[in-house]
Amino acid sequence: MKTRILRALLSAFVPLAASVAASAALAGEVQVAVAANFTAPVQAIAADFEKDTGNKVVASFGATGQFYAQIKNGAPFEVFLAADDSTPAKLDAEGATVPGSRFTYATGALALWSAKDGYVDDKGDVLKKNDFRHIAIANPKAAPYGLAGMQTLDKLGLMEQVKPKIVEGQNISQTQQFVATGNAELGFVALSQIYKNGKITSGSAWIVPGNLHEPIKQDAVILSRGKDNPVAKQFIEYLKGPKAAEVIKSYGYQL
Missing domain, CATH: 3.40.190.10 (Periplasmic binding protein-like II)
Structure with a gap:
């Protein structure tokens, strides 16, 4: 009786295993x-x-x-x-x-972000105050969000006063890390890095108006x-x- 049950289980299992194997083989x-x-x-x-x-x-x-x-x-x-x-x-x-x-x-959208709550105001006036030590921007030659950050500073007429304080990330992820770890008080990042379901997920930010940089x-x-x-x-x-x-x-x- 036990042998018949075992054979029945095996006969049911073998086609199932073959089906799973075939599915795995087809997956790309x-x-x-x-x-x-x-x-x-x-x-x-x-x-x-x-x-x-x-x-x-x-x-x-x-x-x-x-x-x-x-x-x-x-x-x-x-x-x-x-x-x-x-x-x-x-x-x-x-x-x-x-x-x-x-x-x-x-x-995409560009954001000026700080890991500190309340540090960046909702109009970006923190840039004009210029009382920060470092601002992080991704390499504008390799990262489009870095280029957008530089275009924003140019459009606001702030490039000359801010330029000595720029720390450059190889990409936008490294740029965000500079800000998240406090190596820069603020920085230009992709909004998607700090935003989810309609709100900023941490710190404080200014969503940069689209007319300050190329789309x-x-x-x-x-x-x-x-x-x-x-x-x-x-x-x-x-x-x-x-x-x-x-x-x-x-x-x-x-x-």
Whole structure:
């Protein structure tokens, strides 16, 4: 009797195991280079994507300009989520992408942020007072949010007085860390780094008006290495969908 029961259990288990193995074999992945400002949103979107499709996003985070150099030097990325629209357009023109795959997935916002509550006022007048020792800004040659920060200082006529106090981060993540650790009293960061579901998550901030810098349009594109990977196209289409849109908006981006 026990032997018959065991055989029945085994006969039920073997097809199930085969089915699970087949599903695992069919699952794919895509290598994605992601601008540092989009770290939190893409982590949430990637988790949803894996849950909904069974396929995996393997993301690397950094500065857009640095990724451009890596892509040109043969880095194995298949999709690029940049922090601007000019870098993907440049890769398009150089024949390094899948034609027609580029689109704007988000428009970012810049924020002047301090880890200290009440330090940054809601009009950014703290910049004019100039009583801070250091202000953190991402490398404007590699990070579009760093460029937007410099454009803001120029537009406000504050560059000359603030320039000696600038500490430069390699990317927007390092810039935020300078402020979070107190190495700089304040700094220009991506709003998405300090914002969730309609509010600033810590410290104090001024959301910089869009007329003080060029629009931060962030484009995504399938790179040439991803042209034969169906998961690359699937992820790009998922990024355009309503589920991803809700995540993107929750971090303060516009679509």
